Amino acid sequence: MMTNPLLLALVPLVADLSRELPDHERYRRLLYSLRQLLPCDAVALLKLEGDVLVPLSVEGLSPDTLGRRFKVEEHPRLKILLQNRGPTRFSADCGLPDPYDGLVEDHQGHLEVHDCLGCPLFLQDKPWGLITLDALDPSTFGRVDLDNLEAFASLAAATVMASERINQLARNFEDQRQLAEVYKRAAGGRGPRELIGQSPVHKRMQQEIHLVGNSALSVLITGETGVGKELVAEAIHLQSPRAHKPLISLNCAALPELLVESELFGHVKGAFSGAVNGRSGKFELAHGGTIFLDEVGELPLAVQAKLLRVLQSGQLQRVGSDQEHHVDVRIIAATNRDLADEVRAGRFRADLYHRLSVYPLRVPPLRERGRDVLLLAGFFLEENRARMGLRSLRINPEAQKLLVGYAWPGNVRELEHLISRATLKALSTHAERPRILTIDAQSLGMETQPVHVEPDLQRDTPRVKQGEGLKESVDAYQKALISEALNRHQGKWADVARELNIDRANLSRLAKRLGIR
Structure with missing residues (x-):
């Protein structure tokens, strides 16, 4: 008795509709069923967020693909898939660049995709995203029944709808969209940046962000240099009731000591040499919203006392003025120092420390996040691909192993700079710009960079002297x-x-x- 392959693929998905599953498992099952229906080398589920397609689940593609963000306008094939209501297959000789060129997992080099098929997903008659199928053999989809794919896409849309409804029963989608737009305007059109990662420690941090974001508590973000403390502050602000108001940031370490007080509290005309006009400080600009004080441990003790007064009473005075100004501001601070040690050493006020650290939140270093490094690398690879005008940019398996095994003393910022340098280095080895540019272990140059080598503690650490x-x-x-x-x-x-x-x-x-x- 012949069994309908479409029925075999759809039955598990129908059964999953009534089950509570984590998103990643629900999407993994969806893609597994798709590959049973239409055998191929790679499949992906992408969600449309504004003008960007975000991969939610992939099979057969390089792991860094999950960290990439595909701007629709930069990828004509994805744009065409979104514009067509039903499935679209691109001919093998199609000249349009494929976003997955070089990303299909293989063991023989960076093969280009030769057969490409995709279908949009619609929720309530609005485009939600795409499912894509890719193959290295140009004849793979030659006899595919596109009606079967369209039927599968309809059930796939029901699957993602079930997932979203389970996760957002208490949320209103329109409110969230409006909130995002307000935030985007408040941030000068930039929009909130994304915290990328799937590791357990990263997920726990995101849960803490959601928890404290909905409160009015002051937050002290701690973590090593380059871990992304500013991004965490933005995420907390976006989760808060103040998200429609501005988030004002100040790097306390980047200002001369004489200007810190003026930057925080403002000044009046003639308050000091060069003050030809009066101006508002960061606290007044953040009224109703949030102020983020980065490297707060660098504040001079005299300024710390005035900051404490603002936190306690909401009252401030501009430099050179006796007039009181009331501000309503939530404070988020960040430091890579141990402020408790700074308090014991007399370099930071204990009362201010306790005011700031009502909710301490630690951002884990990159070396604790496992394979998150590959997702972040994918994000930076896609940024560099667009910046350099490349058709495709990938990182080979040997280089991926180096990234995962490295200790990352400079954390995410170091990874970002490393990918940018490696892109330029890999590009310089080609006389002509290649269709697919591959970053290999040599391009990373990680073994020849003493900048990133940890000191030999056994050899270099001095012994404690007697009485010291x-x-x-x-x-x-x-x-x-x-x-x-x-x-x-x-x-x-x-x-x-x-x-x-x-x-x-x-x-x-x-x-x-x-x-x-």
Whole structure:
């Protein structure tokens, strides 16, 4: 007895409609069923978010694909798929670039996609996204029944609708869309940036963001340099009732000490030399919204006292003025220092520390996030592909292993810069621009970059001298590291800051405290 292949593919999906499943498992089952119906080398489910297609689940594609964000206007095949109501198959000799060229997993090189098929998904008559199928053999879809794919797409749409309704029963989609638009306008048209990751520690952090975002608590974000503390602050603001109001940011380490107070609280005309006009400070600009104080541990003690007063009473005075101004501001602060240690050392006020750290939130370093590094690499690869005007940009398996196994002292920021450098290096090895540019292990250059090598603690860490405390020993070690780096870079402080993975302003303050400059 012949069994209908469409029926075999649809039955499991129908059964899943009534089951509570995690999104990733529901989507994995959907793509598995699709490959049973239409055998091919790769399939993907992409959701349309504004003018960008976001991969939710993939099979047969490089793992970094999940981190890529495909701008519809930059990918003509995806645009055509969205414009057509039913399935679309591109001919094998189609000259339009394929977004998956070089991304189909294989073991023989960076083969280009030769057969491409896709179908849009509609929810309530509005485009929701796409399912795509790709094959390396140009004859794979030659005899495909497109009606079967369209029927499958209808049930796939029901599957994603079930998932969204389960996850957002208490949410109103239109309210969320309007909120996003308001946020976009408040951010100057940039829109909220995305926190990318699927690791358990990343998901726990996102749960904390959602929890504290809905509260009015002050948040102290801690984490190493480059982990994305500013992005976390943006996400907290977006989750809060203040999301329709501005988020104002200030990097406390990037300002001269004499200007910090003016930046925070404003000043009146003639308050100091150069104050030819009065101006509002960051707190007044953030009225009704949120202020984000990055590197808050760098604030001078005198400014810390005035900041505490604003947090306690909501009252501030501009520099040079006796007039009180009331502000209603939620504060989110961030630091890569241990502020508790700073309090014990007398460099940070204990009362301010307790005011700021009502809800402490730690951002995990990249080395704790496992294969999230590949998703983030995919995001940066797609950015560089568009920036460099490349048709396709990929990273080969050997380079992927290096990324996953690296300790990432500079975290996500280091990864972003590494991908940009590697793209340029890989491009420089070609006399003519290739259709598919591959970043290999050599292009990453990770083994030949002493900047990213952790110090040998067994060899370099000085022993605690008799009668010398921990602080004195740490200061001596920091002084030695900075002095050695200065010698290597012939006194160039910018290069020293880059090698030691420290903000240049922070390095300047540390060097002054240690008596180096």
